Amino acid sequence: MHAWVGALVLATALARGDQAFAAGDFATALADYRQSLSQDGKSFAAYFGAGQAALYANDVRAAAEYLDGAQILADAKQAGAVKMLLAELKSRVRIQQTQVLSRIISVPMTVVDPLPLVSVQVNGRQAYFLLDTGAPNLIIDPDFAKELGLKLQGGFTGTFAGGRQATVRSTVVPTFRIGSLTLHNVASSAVATRPIPFFGEKRVDGIIGTIFLSQFLTTVDYPNGRIIFRPRSASASFEQTVGTAATIVPFWYVPDHFLIARGSVNALADQLFLVDSGLAGGGFMPTQETVGAANIGLDEIHTGTGVGGGGRVAIIPFTLDRLCLGTACVPNVRGLYTPEGSPLGIFPFKVAGIISHDFLKHYAWTIDFDAMRMVLQNP
DSSP, X not given: OHHHHHHHHHHHHHHHHHHHHHTTOHHHHHHHHHHHHHHOTTOHHHHHHHHHHHXXXXXXXXXXXXXXXXXXXXXXXHXXXXXXXXXXXXXXXXXXXXXXXXXXXXXXXXXXXXXXXXXXXXXXXXXXXXXXXXXXXXXXXXXXXXXXXXXXXXXEEEEOGGGOEEEEEEEEEEEXXXXXXXXXXXXXXEOOOTTOOTTXXXXXXXXXXXXXXTTEEEEEETTTTXXXXXXXXXXXXXXXXXXXXXXXXXXXXXXXXXXXXXXXXXXXXXXXXXXXXXXXXXXXXXXXXHHHHTTOOOOGGGOEEEEETTEEEEXXXXXXXXXXXXXXXEESOEEEEOTTOOGGGGXXXXXXXXXXXXXXXXXXXXXXXXXXXXXXXXX
């Protein structure tokens, strides 16, 4: 009888963890997985779930402990998933242990709207790169890569706006310079960026993404048209300077480059959003479910097409009453809905939509990967 009761408690803790994880309540999920492990130290599901939730919190020590346990218990079918998370863990440990900056660097944006564009040098050649937290490390246009003599390798299928898919290849950029910061041998993806049409004669040769930004304490200061890179070691001192007028938003760092945080859209409160800064012409992109749940009025008369990473995609515009990230709220935010599909289905938890440029441009937006908080400051 006692053994049966113990097994029931164990199963309940594990089930609660899975339910909390699917709902995007990762802190509760981690606590439930830990409770399950305290009763059964040989549960692969609990070790794996705890490792995944700890990795989302960017707690590399805890993630290593749980994922090592999962690796020991994994069968042949489970081993692949564990291997992928361990590779992500290794990358994050390397970034956290490598100090690539010892001073503050401020880089002016060449263009702020409809997306931040900055001047960089790639192997000594001047180029323009977008800033986009929907991208991984660096993205370089394949034609530009070939002009530089870079070798493109491999290839996998990526999912982009509208559910469109495209082949993503990889390369290494020998020298990348932004402002007075120079990095060497930067792992990069190769996706077509030169077709991006928003900047007139300024051709987009690549994109700066989240993994690149995670090497620093980064502030994207939209109102003042600049990007500020601080050493990650400045996290504690920076957080002490944040005034009461700033909005603090906890976030989760989902492999391999996604920023997930809570907010609200219209009257639909306490939702999980992807914070992806690269949506030109809009501040929000909802899922089909969110369109109905948030009572979003689509302007179908003005349905048009846009350009995403996977090519051209149908878009329907709308205007929100209000959009909030944490308690930072902006009224009358323009949005775009892609009726052909959403890339948000890739996540193993529910995401209501994407918060993007037309919301973020009102703030100096700091992403602190050590405190795991976003700081939104008005100019």
